[in-house]
Amino acid sequence: MASKTSETARAPQTRIGDGGETHQVAGNGVETLTSAQGIPVADDQNSLKLGRRGPTLLEDFHLREKIFHFDHERIPERVVHARGFGVHGTFETTKSLAHVTRADIFQRAGEKTEAFVRFSTVAGNKGSADLARDVRGFAVKLYTKEGNWDLVGNNIPVFFIQDAIKFPDFVHAAKQEPDRGFPQAQTAHDNFWDFISLNPETINMALWIMSDRTIPRSFRFMEGFGVHTFRFLDEVGRSTFVKFHWKPKQGLQSVVWNEAVKLNGADPDFHRRDLWDAIGKGDFPEWELGVQLFDQAFADAFPFDVLDATKLIPEEEVPVEIVGRLVLDRCVDNFFAETEQVAFQTGNVPPGIDFTNDPLLQGRNFSYLDTQLKRLGSTNFTHLPVNAPRCPFAHFQQDGHMAFRNPKGRANYEPNSWGAEGGPREDPARGFVSFAADDAGTKLRGRGELFADHYSQARQFYLSQQPVEQGHIRDAFAFELAKVEREDIRARVVSHLLVVDEALAAAVADKLGLDLPEPAKPARPVVNGLAPSPKLSILGNGPASFAGRKLGILASDGADAGVLAALTEAAEAEGATVEIVAPKIGGIADSAGAKHPAKQSVEGGPSVLFDAVALVVSEAGATLLGSMPAARDFVADAFAHMKFIGHVAAARPLLDKAGVVPDDGVIALDAGGAAGFVATSRRLRHWPREAGTSGPDGG
Ligand code: HDE
Secondary structure (H helix, E strand, C coil): CCCCCHCCCCCCCCCCCCCCCCCCEEECCCCCCCCCCEEEEECCCCEECCCCCCCEEEHHHHHHHHHHHHHHCCCCCCCCCCCCCEEEEEECCCCCCCCCCCCHCCCCCCCEEEEEEEEEECCCCCCCCCCCCCCCCEEEEEEEEEEEEEEEEECCCCCCCCCHHHHHHHHHHHHCCCCCCCCCCCCCCCCHHHHHCCCHHHHHHHHCCCCCCECCCCHHHEECCCCEEEEEEEEEEECCEEEEEEECCCCEEEEHHHHHHHHHHHCCCCCHHHHHHHHHHCCCCEEEEEEEECCHHHHHCCCCCCCCCCCCCCCCCCCCEEEEEEEEECCCCCHHHHHCCCCCCCCCCCCCCCCCCCCCHHHHHHHHHHHHHHHHCCCHHHHCCCCCCCCCCCCCCCCCCCCCCCCCCCCCCCCCCHHHHCCCCCCCCCCCCCCCCCCCCCCCCCCHHHCCCCCCCHHHHHCCCCCHHHHHHHHHHHHHCCCCCCCCHHHHHHHHHHHHHHHHHHHHHHCCCCCCCCCCCCCCCCCCCCCCCCCCCCHHHCCCCCCCCEEEEEEECCCEEEHHHHHHHHHHCCCEEEEECCCCCCEEECCCEEEEECEECCCCCCHHHHHHHEEEECCHHHHHCCCCCHHHHHHHHHHHHCCCCEHHHHHHHHHHCCCCCCCEEECCCCCHHHHHHHCCCCCCCCCCCHHHCCCEECC
């Protein structure tokens, strides 16, 4: 046993019992490690013991504090939307809406407002994968000069249910089943489809979630929607109904299902990494804020209830007017402090914006405040920097856990007779005033009559999709229902689809090997003649360029230097990113001897990470890669996912090994083909390949 004297006498930089590792110590500009109380720490490697091999002492306050804090690092994850990613940005008003709202944020074109946005999936737990088939949350906090406005929306304009009272049932059914604790982050299970099949109000949303909207390529390539009908109020309290839309300047883009499945394995953080990388290199994503404005007369004449969140108003009927732009340009400094602790609340609206009686919205206004207390543990969550208003604020709320904004002075109530020293007072002119709704009625449990039309807009959505997209919806239904163990549930879902579109229902039933059931009985007659709304298609609203997308070049030693340079130049001129994937992470030397570092080795860099791929290999490289399963998968997957594939002539054997029968989407890069390949890649996918009509060999 070491004597006490020898331990006390040790040199300050020596660690007792540390096996001789070297540790950096404070000094020369390196900060001193302290306890949370500020006490300098001498040894952070060893707990205090009675002798080197003896028991640990309770006296070790540093050990106790360190472990105590660690034990309490987690706060409850969100009960829905647990997995998310937040970033900062700026909203700029581009058009004044002073004629319809007194909201300060919409008074002056050119006005800039700080913003925080959190994107999320809904059903999965915090550690689930990004490419789950799921709705994406699109929650925006705008720190306006008259208080925080939270527009807590989704990437789909309609919702599953009509009344907040159904939300716990819906979420229980969607999340993991309670006895087994799985499946998580996916709706392909009995409970979810049981709920859908027994609640026809979900059918419109069911069509949306089986579309490619739920497998976006990037947060940057999705729309956002406020979903509910809100009100704008002007200076005299006159109301105009409003629906909010976020339109990505980058254009819409989704992946195909097989790609999503593989992405979840290749990079479970694919969406958050994409946003982090894009912002990190200055490619700031941007959305336009659009509003659909309408009055009571329109609402009365519209065949659906504008208070029903399972319905939308087609843009073709009420155009979306662009009134602002949102640029996301700053990642968080600390994920926990900002993304995890940001607290959205639908009830946060500044003067000039107000609610309608949408029963889902009314329920949300209750829920969000409640959930913040549970999650953040104190009513003082508004003191956290990410949640605090940026405008001056003053009130008499006080004390509570962790209050760190504590007012001075004697008066903590109002009215009071302390004059100017007595603190803030109400302001009837500037303050928030609710719409003077003349509501009256019988107390009952029920819904508006038009809420009962559950199929008309589902049909309209389906008929608004391009054939490729309709095929994806069919396949998604067949995939999910094939995971449902009970045949009666599968059949009940198909019975609803029969009311939406007979051909869709028949195709799904065929894929399931199911006899067609009787159609469901709609509570209200289906409005069959609704005009398709092309704005509801993703493919119809894609980007016009390859900007913001990623080209993956599978390269080998001896790769044609000219082709590499031409590809890189064309892609970068387009605003796209180029990444080299090589047999080894050390990179390659091209035909001119120049070295190119690899971003990925082919084993860790499958083609699902890219929007288009190019094969720039030497003859020897093609042979080498052709012998590597990961390289063959790289090529075969790119082809199966309908991606454009550029290649040099030497890559032909690799294409053959991957089973690729070249079509119009497989493009030669030799003889100056690089620029044309990048230009063609603007179309993102070669969809005729999926339909089997791809030419020249596909017919
Ligand atoms: Fe939410 N929702 N929600 N929701 N929601 C939450 O609040 C709730 C609904 C949405 O990034 C929770 O802070 C009820 C519709 C987003 O932090 C909770 C109802 C829409 C986010 C809650 C709805 C949303 C949430 C969980 C039915 C689209 C993530 C944690 C009445 C318009 C916000 C939290 C973030 C989060 C309740 C329906 C979007 C429990 C009761 C409809 C984007 O309060």
